[in-house]
Amino acid sequence: MPELSPTPKPRGRLFRLGAAFVVLCAVAGYLVVQYLTGGAGAPGCKVVSGKADGATYELTPEQAVNAATITAVGTGRGMPERAVTIALATALQESGLRNIEHGDRDSLGLFQQRPSQGWGTPKEILDPTYAADIFYEHLAKVPDYRDLPLTVAAQRVQRSGFPSAYAKHEQDAMILAAALTGQSAAALTCEGRQAATGAAGPDAVRSALVRDFGRDALEPVGAVVGGTATPKPSASGGSGGDGRTVTLSVAEETGPGDGRSLRERGWQLAHWAVANASALHIERVSYAGRQWAAGNTDSQWRAAGRTSGAGTAKDTGTVRIVTAQ
Structure with a gap:
């Protein structure tokens, strides 16, 4: 008579229970994130063009805050929408509209301004309001900047090693400027x-x-x-x-x-x-x-x-x- 094999241990059942628990935790975590963000996953903002082209530009809340500050400082100085467009395109190129604490050599902030070149102290440059204000101060000194190509006007201020790079951000900057100066109505929304x-x-x-x-x-x-x-x-x-x-x-x-x-x-x-x-x-x-x-x-x-x-x-x-x- 063959010897009976021992009763198998319920390892398979324990494994399945463990896997189910992990899945439930993942689903619960997902639902919590959805609740906290309003279903959007990662909170974000969108600007829609006021023109018939239907163009849009998406950005993070951090970028939206910085873009709004740059615009407010510009209009507060009495600068036209074209100046705001130039400033936004410059910040998009230099920092991606993020107030970063590093850069090439001693460059800092939204516009990658350098303390060693007389733009201000590191603390001042890392203040978005100050950084935008001093950018406009220099832009206002550029003769006929409104009539210049954007990349030329920006380069007269920045003196970048890549002077043509600003041009690729012009369209996005125009959409942002139109909304944030109020030219385009109900054009900026955020979610989450x-x-x-x-x-x-x-x-x-x-x-x-x-x-x-x-x-x-x-x-x-x-x-x-x-x-x-x-x-x-x-x-x-x-x-x-x-x-x-x-x-x-x-x-x-x-x-x-x-x-x-x-x-x-x-x-x-x-x-x-x-x-x-x-x-x-x-x-x-x-x-x-x-x-x-x-x-x-x-x-x-x-x-x-x-x-x-x-x-x-x-x-x-x-x-x-x-x-x-």
């Missing part, structure tokens, strides 16, 4: 959620506005809409007075630049807020009867409801920014 990298809430939004635009962003002088003075900005505007809303009065540009319309100024502020949504935990932006809300898979600008405080499409005098806290 991302933990704030610093301070959040209405105070943080106001501080960032002053940093990029100056105090005029909060205290416009002589802003009048329909014959009635626009309201002063507040931290608790909008419906409900929940303390999470920053309400901005919009004033036409009256500085040394080309003069920008009320609507363009409003869309610049609204797009700036969307670009900074991840960094400042901004949940909703309303302007001219349109509203953008964070956390959706598409996060498109939509017609605002009556209770949103966005006003009508003709109401271009107020931008409302609602934060998460």
